[in-house]
Amino acid sequence: MLDVxxxxxxxxxxxSEVEEVSGSAGCFTARVxxxxxxxxxxxxxxxxxxxxxxxxxxxxxxxxxxSTRKAVYSWFAQGIPSTHAIDADHCRLFxxxxxxxxxxxxxxxxxxFEQKDEVVELDxxxxxxxxxxxIFDPVKIPEYRYKDLPNVITAMEFERFLSASGPTHGHLDxxxxxxxxxxxxxxxxxxxxxxxTIARLEEKIGEKSEAVSAKYAGGEVAEEHKDWMAxxxxxxxxxxxxxTLKEKAESFTTAKxxxxxxxxxxxxxxxxxxxxxxxxxxxxxxAIIAHEHDNDTTSVIYGMDIRAVGKGFDEYxxxxxxxxxxxxxxxxVAEIIGGPNDSPVLVYEDTQxxxxxxxxxxxxxxxTACGPSEGVVELGKILDIEINQFxxxxxxxxxxxxxxxxxxxxxxxxxxxxDIPESVAQASSAAARAVQTVTHEKxxxxx
Amino acid sequence: xxxxxxxxxxxxxxxQSSLDLAEMGFKVHLVERLPSIGGKMAQLDxxxxxxxxxx
Numbered sequence: 001m002l003d004v005x006x007x008x009x010x011x012x013x014x015x016s017e018v019e020e021v022s023g024s025a026g027c028f029t030a031r032v033x034x035x036x037x038x039x040x041x042x043x044x045x046x047x048x049x050x051x052x053x054x055x056x057x058x059x060x061x062x063x064x065x066x067s068t069r070k071a072v073y074s075w076f077a078q079g080i081p082s083t084h085a086i087d088a089d090h091c092r093l094f095x096x097x098x099x100x101x102x103x104x105x106x107x108x109x110x111x112x113f114e115q116k117d118e119v120v121e122l123d124x125x126x127x128x129x130x131x132x133x134x135i136f137d138p139v140k141i142p143e144y145r146y147k148d149l150p151n152v153i154t155a156m157e158f159e160r161f162l163s164a165s166g167p168t169h170g171h172l173d174x175x176x177x178x179x180x181x182x183x184x185x186x187x188x189x190x191x192x193x194x195x196x197t198i199a200r201l202e203e204k205i206g207e208k209s210e211a212v213s214a215k216y217a218g219g220e221v222a223e224e225h226k227d228w229m230a231x232x233x234x235x236x237x238x239x240x241x242x243x244t245l246k247e248k249a250e251s252f253t254t255a256k257x258x259x260x261x262x263x264x265x266x267x268x269x270x271x272x273x274x275x276x277x278x279x280x281x282x283x284x285x286x287a288i289i290a291h292e293h294d295n296d297t298t299s300v301i302y303g304m305d306i307r308a309v310g311k312g313f314d315e316y317x318x319x320x321x322x323x324x325x326x327x328x329x330x331x332x333v334a335e336i337i338g339g340p341n342d343s344p345v346l347v348y349e350d351t352q353x354x355x356x357x358x359x360x361x362x363x364x365x366x367x368t369a370c371g372p373s374e375g376v377v378e379l380g381k382i383l384d385i386e387i388n389q390f391x392x393x394x395x396x397x398x399x400x401x402x403x404x405x406x407x408x409x410x411x412x413x414x415x416x417x418x419d420i421p422e423s424v425a426q427a428s429s430a431a432a433r434a435v436q437t438v439t440h441e442k443x444x445x446x447x
Numbered sequence: 448x449x450x451x452x453x454x455x456x457x458x459x460x461x462x463q464s465s466l467d468l469a470e471m472g473f474k475v476h477l478v479e480r481l482p483s484i485g486g487k488m489a490q491l492d493x494x495x496x497x498x499x500x501x502x
Contacts, residue, residue: 001485001489003466004457004462004484007465007466007469008469009468009469009470009474010466010469010477011477012457013476013478014457014479014481014482014483015479015480015481015482016480017478018453018455027448027449030453030476037482064490073482074482074483075481075482075485076483076485076489076490078489079482079483079484079485080483080485081483083482084482085482122451122453122476123451124449124451124453125448125450126452127453127454128452128453128454128464129456130454130455130456130460130461131455131456132460132486132487135487156490159490162492281495282495285493285495285496285498288498289492289498310496311496312496312497313495315496316495375480411464412456412459413458414456414460420459423463426460427459427460427464428463428467430460430464431463431464431467431468431471432467434452434464434468435468438448438449438450438452
């Protein structure tokens with residue numbers, strides 16, 4: 001990534017979208033909209049002082065919604081370019097409120113609320129579409145109760161939990177436990193405020209709440225003390241709730257018993273009939289990393305089969321089984337139901353025992369399918385290229401990176417689901433085809 | 448004949464294509480929808496089968 005930012009031959013147009021591509025192979029004209037960042041790229045040093053003072057919290061999609069970012073932000077810490085951007089949908093100033101603290105804090109004077117979108121025209125010889133994919137939304141499978149059960153998460157969410165830069169700094173805390181900790185933090189604030197109010201009232205009247213409350217126990221409260229006593233009762237309810245939650249939180253441990261469910265949305269005739277290709281390896285990798293974090297972790301990977309086809313992949317699968325407490329179970333999980341302690345319970349048929357089994361886990365990870373990129377239909381129209389029945393760009397087996405329009409090539413998951421090594425290989429292939437489009441001279445004459 | 452290249456998408460595929468073309472001496476315009484490049488790969492902690500860091 002850093003190389004892209006530094007390379008003299010690459011002009012990086014981040015936060016931009018292609019709006020129109022006209023012309024033909026060798027002489028295309030592309031219109032690109034550079035969206036307003038409201039931060040001057042020439043001045044911003046990426047120091048992050050603006051994000052420190054920004055008062056607005058926004059759900060962070062980079063962390064799959066498990067943390068918050070500010071309205072002025074960089075997509076992630078090591079992002080290239082490091083230029084920050086203001087999210088106009090959430091920024092207080094753009095929503096008619098008073099603010100602008102980021103502009104005051106920025107020593108480089110890079111914040112520019114007046115910045116407008118900029119449209120640039122580019123003359124290019126060839127186009128490569130590397131538009132990527134969208135992760136399947138498991139809400140579409142109601143029997144897995146994603147969103148209803150807090151401890152059923154997607155593989156990408158789990159990836160963020162594993163990451164040292166993620167929402168839990170690499171600790172495998174369960175989402176339900178995190179929610180309780182957040183609730184405790186919120187209640188503690190309320191408790192402090194309530195305690196201050198009670199203390200003020202006690203000082204004013206010169207009596208202790210506890211004693212006065214005991215005096216009124218079961219009887220009628222005098223008019224002048226009614227408000228005080230009501231407040232005291234609320235305060236007591238709050239402290240009781242807080243101590244119950246704190247007691248509960250003491251028993252929290254990190255997730256140690258993990259279940260991975262394969263083919264969530266893929267190889268499923270209701271959604272995508274194709275295999276997403278990378279999820280088996282992805283689940284094995286996550287289970288291995290989880291075991292590296294904590295050697296007590298055990299994982300079960302439930303799938304129709306494990307597709308470890310690639311250089312070194314099957315060895316990786318075997319190594320996971322031998323060294324990382326991973327069990328591979330041949331089963332298509334039928335349902336996930338809620339269990340005690342917020343632990344999800346899997347209901348599945350163990351095909352070896354020929355029995356329907358119920359098993360409880362700390363955390364269930366759904367290996368969600370690779371679906372076509374969200375804006376693929378619009379991009380297909382802009383580039384005037386065809387899309388296949390599943391929503392990926394149409395190619396032929398003879399010319400695997402050529403789209404239906406000459407001079408436009410496709411690589412990566414815009415082509416079909418594939419893993420990183422395959423994307424890299426195909427990207428080089430698309431680059432070579434693009435060069436062929438603009439190079440007429442034969443370098444080596446065949447005699 | 449224009450010799451510049453347009454790459455749409457700054458994920459691992461777009462990054463690799465851009466670097467290859469740039470190394471061959473072509474001018475590349477890399478367009479990314481989000482504020483930073485990296486795509487889905489940048490969200491990954493490690494990559495298989497070597498467990499290398501994704502970033």
